[in-house]
Amino acid sequence: MSGEELVERFAEIEGVAYVVLYDARGAVVAHTFAGGIPDAQLLPVRRTRAVMDLILADPELSREALQYSTSEGYPPLRAWLADHMGRLGVACGADNVLVTCGSQQALEFLGRLFVTPGDTILTEGPTYLGALQAFAPNEPFYDTTLGEGSNATPEACRELAERTGGRVSLAYLVPDFANPTGRTMSRKARLEHIALARELGVPLIEDAAYTALRYDGDNQPSMLALDIDQCGDIDRSCIIYCGTFSKVISPGMRVGWVVAAAPIIEKLVLIKQASDLNSPLLNQMCIHALAETEYEDLATRARTTYRERRDAMLGALTEHMTGMARWTEPDGGLFVWLTLDDETDASTLLKTALDNYNVAFVPGAGFYPGDGGRNKLRLSFSQSTPVQITEGIARIAAAYRSLQS
Amino acid sequence: MSGEELVERFAEIEGVAYVVLYDARGAVVAHTFAGGIPDAQLLPVRRTRAVMDLILADPELSREALQYSTSEGYPPLRAWLADHMGRLGVACGADNVLVTCGSQQALEFLGRLFVTPGDTILTEGPTYLGALQAFAPNEPFYDTTLGEGSNATPEACRELAERTGGRVSLAYLVPDFANPTGRTMSRKARLEHIALARELGVPLIEDAAYTALRYDGDNQPSMLALDIDQCGDIDRSCIIYCGTFSKVISPGMRVGWVVAAAPIIEKLVLIKQASDLNSPLLNQMCIHALAETEYEDLATRARTTYRERRDAMLGALTEHMTGMARWTEPDGGLFVWLTLDDETDASTLLKTALDNYNVAFVPGAGFYPGDGGRNKLRLSFSQSTPVQITEGIARIAAAYRSLQS
Secondary structure: OOHHHHHHHHHHHOOOOOOOOEOOOOOEOOOEOOOOOOOHHHOOHHHHHHHHHHHHHOHHHHHHHOOOOOOOOOHHHHHHHHHHHHHOOOOOOHHHEEEEOHHHHHHHHHHHHHOOOOOEEEOEOOOOHHHHHHHHHHOOEEEOEOOOOOOOOHHHHHHHHHHOOOOEEEEEEOOOOOOOOOOOOOHHHHHHHHHHHHHHOOOEEEEOOOOOOEOOOOOOOOHHHHHHHHHOOHHHOOEEEEEEOOOOOOOOOOOEEEEOOHHHHHHHHHHHHHHHOOOOHHHHHHHHHHHHHHHHHHHHHHHHHHHHHHHHHHHHHHHHHOOOOEEOOOOEOOEEEEEOOOOOOHHHHHHHHHHHHOOEOEEHHHHOOOOOOOOEEEEEOOOOOHHHHHHHHHHHHHHHHHHHO | OOHHHHHHHHHHHOOOOOOOOEOOOOOEOOOEOOOOOOOHHHOOHHHHHHHHHHHHHOHHHHHHHOOOOOOOOOHHHHHHHHHHHHHOOOOOOHHHEEEEOHHHHHHHHHHHHHOOOOOEEEOEOOOOHHHHHHHHHHOOEEEOEOOOOOOOOHHHHHHHHHHOOOOEEEEEEOOOOOOOOOOOOOHHHHHHHHHHHHHHOOOEEEEOOOOOOEOOOOOOOOHHHHHHHHHOOHHHOOEEEEEEOOOOOOOOOOOEEEEOOHHHHHHHHHHHHHHHOOOOHHHHHHHHHHHHHHHHHHHHHHHHHHHHHHHHHHHHHHHHHOOOOEEOOOOEOOEEEEEOOOOOOHHHHHHHHHHHHOOEOEEHHHHOOOOOOOOEEEEEOOOOOHHHHHHHHHHHHHHHHHHHO
16 A cells, blocks of 8 residues: 555544554554554453353353443442552542543543533643543643643642633643653652642542553552542542553453542442443453452563563664654653654654655654644554564664655 | 332432342342343343354454454444344445444433533433433433424424523434333324424434334334435435444443434544543454344344233233323333323332332333423333233232322
């Protein structure tokens, strides 16, 4: 297929970085660093098959699994998640947990619950564009002054929101190995952002999609855990934690969760009920069985694989692009964030890269609520082997050089 | 457990008629005519187990099933649904189909797409309360002058909407075996309602949740099919058809669909993407395999079972309640709609019925967007055997008599 066709297909999905880049026959493009999705080879297919069979062989469980169920989620899974959060330092009960269809659904519900058209959402620029899409129906403005080293003050945030005729109603952060930058917030920055949210009286979403994927260094405390340390009780916390099984077990099962103060969960349950009644119970039972027996094993296997790929990508960037670009060095997650020279547009580079070098990435502009990111791009290392990564980065470097000559 | 506790638990779920009535130990209450859900004994557990195993044993399908996928839905399922709609007289292609997490999700998306706060939705009173819940976030007003024998005119509808400061933006009907009344609209009424929607220039949702469950008489044409006959092309139709596998295959899999003009589907796909990325692919693959091989068998089995139960309920009503109440005689679906004398409040009857007779139903008031239905109630015959139905109706009659003495 021609580069033109590929660019067109890619432009279509540019705003949707979690989708793999398919060619016209439905095959994945070679050397793609575009999709921020797990490697299909890591999916626990054999164990999923065994667990599904156990559930569907049981006369009672099977009928329960295929019937309508409660909007809150499968009780044993909610209980497991409460324990899991406890292991992350978050003291909570099953009443603080809602099971959702992936954490994307949680973000969409939270936007609906807290944001009125004209309100301002505080976040970083760049940030996860799926969150921007989830919040979009509520027509928010964005204040992107958050992030490590932010000097945002409640007064400045309020003032900016008032200038567009609204108020600050929500804050959104990906503190661990952020999408798209790969950066992690320090404990100090977490505490400052919690204080900011408290002073503004707004809920702060802690999107923990990548938290389980740390390759180096010590875990940073969850913002929800830090806030509970201060306020003494999750039911008084302003932090709303969104988690997912998509990165460690399976994205296709569509099981994510929200952990927050019980009054917030109660409102989200009503939204869930009106929106799709309940998440498929069979999927929740299956994820529960897998989580209970091998969450840590699966997380370890994912970390081992992705650590090697991150190392390959950082090594290849050093080898092929030193002096040509700057990039982040993430301690975890799936992404490296690359900054080109000021003159180069990442969309132009993508066209050349696809046309002449058969390699793909996501241009940076889509991750900004407003302007910005024109000369930046996101590289995902999750779906390629170290050899493919080394070759792919060499191709991007060659494409970049071809633009400069 | 005491009647008080049961009433309290029931009040909680009164607005949610699809939930079974559980007692405090999680057991289903005896003689419940409350939940409008399929009989768990009809769920194709054995076949689901076999199909799941086939998918998860396949090296390629299994990895695809557990990965992220496209927001539109599994292509073979979309194609099957286009064919299925063709068999119902609706000429359409896969581009006219979106797969959703049950038809509840379709209703919620459509409310979001078409309704702005202050708008008026045209519907019947009573109507499916899950639809009222799905539309509620968009803060609509309701004009309930639709239905068989309606004399609604475009002028009258417009005028009513203007009185509340808005405009008519959507119409919603359950033309086959409606929830809660069990009534079916005639061909003449369908044509009149299509003409009304066209004159008003608003989309009309045809909620076909129960269409496959006809026990007597000939199928009525789908409103979408009638509209295509007139306008010549689904892409010019104002009818939006919502279907579900929940009543024939399995509610727990959460697979429903929307069929409409391609430009509407394109907008719904963007909403789907922002809301939960995609429906679980494994579930879609499984439903597709079951639909392809045994949709008709499963529908026939459901019809045979429910026909017998409907007959038992109508027989028991004639035996025990003639002269005390009036009721509908549905040709299909899951519900009979009962009207008590003008003085009796169905909520009062429910309390007595639970307290002293261990039998449950749903009071009618919840199915009305505004006032109404105080002396009406919905009886579902889907989850009880003929013997249980006969006994349960006798108990309701006894409870009713105890109020009158």
